[in-house]
Amino acid sequence: DLFASLEQEPFKIKGLDIYPIKPTTERISTAASKQAKLQAGWIMYPIADGSYEIKLPDIQYELNGVIRYSIPIPAFSVSVQALPAYVPPTLPVGKLTIEQRYADRLINTNTLGYWKLTLKGDGIPAQWLPAVLRQIKSNDDIRYSPVTSERSNTAGVNGMQSQVLHTVPLKALSNGTLDLPALRVQYFDPADGRLKTLAIEKQNNIYALSYFWRIIVLLILGGLLYKSLKWLKEFGHKKWLKRKLLMQAMHQIGQARTVCEIRPALNLIALAENWPDNLSISAWYCLWNSKYRAQEDLDSLVANLSLACYSNRDMKIDPEYRNHFLLCITKAMITRRS
CATH class of the missing domain: 1.20.120 (Four Helix Bundle (Hemerythrin (Met), subunit A))
Known part of the structure; x- marks a missing residue:
């Protein structure tokens, strides 16, 4: 039915992070009839190895705001293998990308500018994305202020997509080119079983000028x-x-x-x-x-x-x-x- 939807209850299992997939209704029209494809479910992200007995809650079939059916899902077992010994336990597992951008290429000295860093994970929850802020430290030319971070997870039928947006306020203390630090992050790619490194090279294309030198x-x-x-x-x-x-x-x-x-x-x-x-x-x-x-x-x-x-x-x-x-x-x- 085109007006039907699915509902699922949240649940927890020790050793697994579980994210409900938002139910979707996909309309399928044919020459003979109009049908709908209903999808719902959960994404499970194991945080410890071992065997797990999974008993999922029933899926509720709802039509016109009324639950018409309760669909039970049989219990099943999942075996989670440990990562190789050379992979640190805090290393994210999945695919990772990192991007950066600047609010302005030319900033005033002693005035806040903003450096934005975006980490995106494919199959990695936002809380497991790597920490890059510890690589950013103030020096004689740049002073960094407390960072604002926004995390989001999107669980869909095609997997988990996550993002962390770090807004890094910075203040130039002298005139000239600002040397932003190089950043390195690592992750484990389960597709080929390898450690991979992403890098943002040292940036020196942001410039700072005081009002006096701007006038000059x-x-x-x-x-x-x-x-x-x-x-x-x-x-x-x-x-x-x-x-x-x-x-x-x-x-x-x-x-x-x-x-x-x-x-x-x-x-x-x-x-x-x-x-x-x-x-x-x-x-x-x-x-x-x-x-x-x-x-x-x-x-x-x-x-x-x-x-x-x-x-x-x-x-x-x-x-x-x-x-x-x-x-x-x-x-x-x-x-x-x-």
């Missing part, structure tokens, strides 16, 4: 940020100004009507490149060629320009000459950028 660091970072932004602004302005001057020079060359009108454009290019003022055409071309590696046909164009500018005649420019000169200048700059 913020001031330094603020100064560096200001200088970086100022440099970026100046760099961007220089790039913008250089581009503007080069565009003006290209426009002036394209609009030149005489040969000598090209000369001011070369001065604009020199200004954009941060070259010296009042360069001769040959000196300008030497700097240009060293940076842009101009084509050979630009040599003759610059030579003709130099002759025209240093003569007393300002000849009208041949449009083909002007366009070819502009093309060589533009091509050289594009090649340099690529």
Whole structure:
């Protein structure tokens, strides 16, 4: 019945820790009918070897809040073998995992921070999980406060799952990196009959800074940020100004009507490149060629320009000459950028 459930009574047996499994109802629907799978029981964790006669309480079948049946369970015997002699009696038997996390990676000195350690057991009750807190001790850099521990057991049809959460308050006594201790825990794995060790290596990725040093660091970072932004602004302005001057020079060359009108454009290019003022055409071309590696046909164009500018005649420019000169200048700059 979908509305039925099972109930079981708690009981005790000396030498065994007994944990009731919370009753569950699993609905199973088929094409023909709707059914339910009811489960209940106990998990027994032996704490001493020997033979045990087990007499379980009756299972109660309850429907609509009324006990309809009492299901007896036959008595049975259990033989518990002792662990190997090399296994300490307090060592947990089962599977174990350990995890850690921090509330903050950066804490203030003389202010509480929190280190959380979680031990999880598979087949191990919480009270049998290993003690790790004795490995945590205060020193000149860290002071530990009393620990808060939360233990829980979950007994289910698939076995016992347990957990212990340790919240470790700590206070940094000095600035710098905090070295949290390495932790080691052992357990006996019955699946392969071996002692196993879990380790959390020494941690040094938590940092402590007093308010004074935080302010100093913020001031330094603020100064560096200001200088970086100022440099970026100046760099961007220089790039913008250089581009503007080069565009003006290209426009002036394209609009030149005489040969000598090209000369001011070369001065604009020199200004954009941060070259010296009042360069001769040959000196300008030497700097240009060293940076842009101009084509050979630009040599003759610059030579003709130099002759025209240093003569007393300002000849009208041949449009083909002007366009070819502009093309060589533009091509050289594009090649340099690529």
